[in-house]
Amino acid sequence: MNPIRSLATLVMLAGSLLALAACGGGGDDTGLSGTIEIDGSSTVFPITQAVAEDFYILHPGARVNVSVSGTGGGFKRLITGETDISNASRRIKDAEAESAAANGVEFIEMRVATDGLSVLVNLDNDFVECLTVDELHLMWSPGSTINNWNQVRPSYPDQELRLYGPDTDSGTFDYFTEEINGESQVSRSDYTASADDNVLVQGVGGDKNALGYFGFAYYTENTDKLRAIAIDNGAGCVEPTVETIESGEYAPLSRPLFLYVNRASLDEELVAEFLRFYMGSAATLALEVGYVPAGDEVYLENLQAAGL
Amino acid sequence: MAFADRDRRFRPKLPRRKRWGTAVYAMLVLSILVGIVGLVTLIAQVVVEGAGWLSFGFITNFPSRFPERAGVWAALWGTVWIMGITFLFAVPVGVGAAVYLEEYAPKNRLTRLIELNIANLAGVPSIVYGLLGLAVFISLLGLGRTLLTGGMTMGLLVMPIVIISSREAIRAVPSTYREAAYGLGATRFQVVIGVVLPQAVPGIMTGTILAMSRAIGEAAPMIAIAALTFVTFAPTGPMDRFTVLPIQIYSWVQDPREGFSGLAAAGIIVLLVVLLSMNAIAILIRNKTQTRSEE
Numbered sequence: 001m002n003p004i005r006s007l008a009t010l011v012m013l014a015g016s017l018l019a020l021a022a023c024g025g026g027g028d029d030t031g032l033s034g035t036i037e038i039d040g041s042s043t044v045f046p047i048t049q050a051v052a053e054d055f056y057i058l059h060p061g062a063r064v065n066v067s068v069s070g071t072g073g074g075f076k077r078l079i080t081g082e083t084d085i086s087n088a089s090r091r092i093k094d095a096e097a098e099s100a101a102a103n104g105v106e107f108i109e110m111r112v113a114t115d116g117l118s119v120l121v122n123l124d125n126d127f128v129e130c131l132t133v134d135e136l137h138l139m140w141s142p143g144s145t146i147n148n149w150n151q152v153r154p155s156y157p158d159q160e161l162r163l164y165g166p167d168t169d170s171g172t173f174d175y176f177t178e179e180i181n182g183e184s185q186v187s188r189s190d191y192t193a194s195a196d197d198n199v200l201v202q203g204v205g206g207d208k209n210a211l212g213y214f215g216f217a218y219y220t221e222n223t224d225k226l227r228a229i230a231i232d233n234g235a236g237c238v239e240p241t242v243e244t245i246e247s248g249e250y251a252p253l254s255r256p257l258f259l260y261v262n263r264a265s266l267d268e269e270l271v272a273e274f275l276r277f278y279m280g281s282a283a284t285l286a287l288e289v290g291y292v293p294a295g296d297e298v299y300l301e302n303l304q305a306a307g308l
Numbered sequence: 309m310a311f312a313d314r315d316r317r318f319r320p321k322l323p324r325r326k327r328w329g330t331a332v333y334a335m336l337v338l339s340i341l342v343g344i345v346g347l348v349t350l351i352a353q354v355v356v357e358g359a360g361w362l363s364f365g366f367i368t369n370f371p372s373r374f375p376e377r378a379g380v381w382a383a384l385w386g387t388v389w390i391m392g393i394t395f396l397f398a399v400p401v402g403v404g405a406a407v408y409l410e411e412y413a414p415k416n417r418l419t420r421l422i423e424l425n426i427a428n429l430a431g432v433p434s435i436v437y438g439l440l441g442l443a444v445f446i447s448l449l450g451l452g453r454t455l456l457t458g459g460m461t462m463g464l465l466v467m468p469i470v471i472i473s474s475r476e477a478i479r480a481v482p483s484t485y486r487e488a489a490y491g492l493g494a495t496r497f498q499v500v501i502g503v504v505l506p507q508a509v510p511g512i513m514t515g516t517i518l519a520m521s522r523a524i525g526e527a528a529p530m531i532a533i534a535a536l537t538f539v540t541f542a543p544t545g546p547m548d549r550f551t552v553l554p555i556q557i558y559s560w561v562q563d564p565r566e567g568f569s570g571l572a573a574a575g576i577i578v579l580l581v582v583l584l585s586m587n588a589i590a591i592l593i594r595n596k597t598q599t600r601s602e603e
């Protein structure tokens with residue numbers, strides 16, 4: 001075999017494999033076809049993924065593409081009209097709304113669920129029931145030197161305190177620091193940080209001195225390994241539960257989750273149908289992935305606002 | 309009387325030198341063991357965790373929030389497409405650049421500067437290539453967040469590896485071969501095509517294996533160009549949106565729910581199988597050409 005020819009054969013092999021791939025695919029059509037492009041928050045992603053999965057079963061001819069670029073990254077693409085829908089774990093900022101207007105992109109905000117952050121300790125920790133926001137601030141403020149539980153509250157035992165939390169890229173980090181330290185992204189940095197909530201579950205679950213925080217969704221999956229503690233925001237201790245998060249009573253560590261829809265995309269029947277389906281199934285699916293549904297009237301209002 | 313001096317100063321110390329030899333041998337064995345044990349542990353752990361999740365459905369299903377329904381079909385085809393485009397882009401261009409640098413380029417400062425830059429490019433973090441792809445292929449050329457963009461971004465990422473290893477392979481061809489061909493009246497182009505490249509193919513294939521192995525595992529540049537995380541179709545053309553196996557695996561690893569770490573491990577097994585079969589083809593070709601060139 002001539003070596004050059006074999007190299008050329010390999011190039012052709014690669015090419016024909018691609019051609020072969022091009023012939024595959026193509027599903028059944030139920031009338032609806034086309035593409036919906038969605039990007040944005042990793043916090044909202046599990047709900048949107050669940051909706052897209054169920055929607056695909058009904059409409060296999062349609063393509064619902066979901067990426068995860070973060071809330072800010074998603075807005076960047078919504079603003080330029082590149083995406084139809086943006087997942088967001090915060091409201092759109094004024095600056096972002098202004099650039100959208102400058103680009104002639106109109107959008108509609110739709111509340112879809114509520115996310116609660118939980119503060120967690122190890123199951124072997126039997127002395128912490130409830131912490132105030134001030135105590136959390138004491139532990140997590142930048143430059144904090146608290147490293148023993150009895151520095152948090154004198155009645156706690158003389159026991160080392162080790163902190164766990166999401167890393168600085170996470171929306172959960174932004175949200176927690178904003179609420180507890182008064183400014184987003186401001187936190188002490190000498191804690192065990194991971195972008196992977198799984199690592200945090202393992203960390204806090206295996207360390208009796210630990211205190212950590214992450215999304216309520218992850219806590220509900222791991223109640224056998226961790227214990228969530230109640231938060232006192234000045235009006236008494238409130239435990240994170242589906243009820244207290246939906247009512248907003250569990251403050252300040254619960255936050256609304258949104259979809260931002262490009263108004264121009266509503267003219268496409270596929271996007272309209274997807275949103276009708278989304279609002280109809282969000283209550284069930286949000287619960288399924290660990291968030292708190294927004295309430296039926298909210299979903300109806302969303303559809304009315306979009307004229308659907 | 310230099311010899312006598314040296315003889316007098318010489319102490320055989322044979323047992324000590326032998327001990328040294330044994331110690332070095334032990335250290336070398338230990339070095340190779342670290343690599344092998346690490347690899348075996350990794351593979352064993354992945355197989356133990358993921359084997360139970362491997363099934364026909366796992367290969368042919370799209371992602372799902374129910375682990376028993378989830379699969380890698382879209383990611384698998386995305387990876388096959390990306391590898392194909394990366395190969396078609398990086399290997400011809402990379403080998404071309406290597407041929408130019410070795411056979412045509414004048415040996416001057418500019419050439420040395422280019423060579424230095426290529427060597428440095430091999431060390432640039434992969435996310436930078438993702439941002440480059442975003443700026444050039446998506447914003448400037450308007451190719452969209454497609455397979456073509458992804459494959460060419462990966463192509464840029466691995467091109468330094470292809471160029472460097474191809475140059476090594478070309479340089480290893482004895483200059484007597486070239487001189488003999490010139491002596492027979494061959495042109496430079498004929499020498500390159502007929503003499504140099506055939507001899508260099510095994511080395512070029514080795515470099516290509518390294519390059520493709522690097523590309524198949526990269527997630528960062530694909531995330532930068534917003535490859536999909538949830539997708540319900542296998543790509544059918546180079547202008548389709550896509551996802552790749554590393555992104556699918558990453559997405560599963562991050563999912564705390566029961567079963568998804570097993571899915572991630574099963575995804576890693578699929579990735580390894582694709583990687584090994586890709587390399588097997590390359591090695592097969594390399595061995596064929598090697599036997600031929602030694603005849």
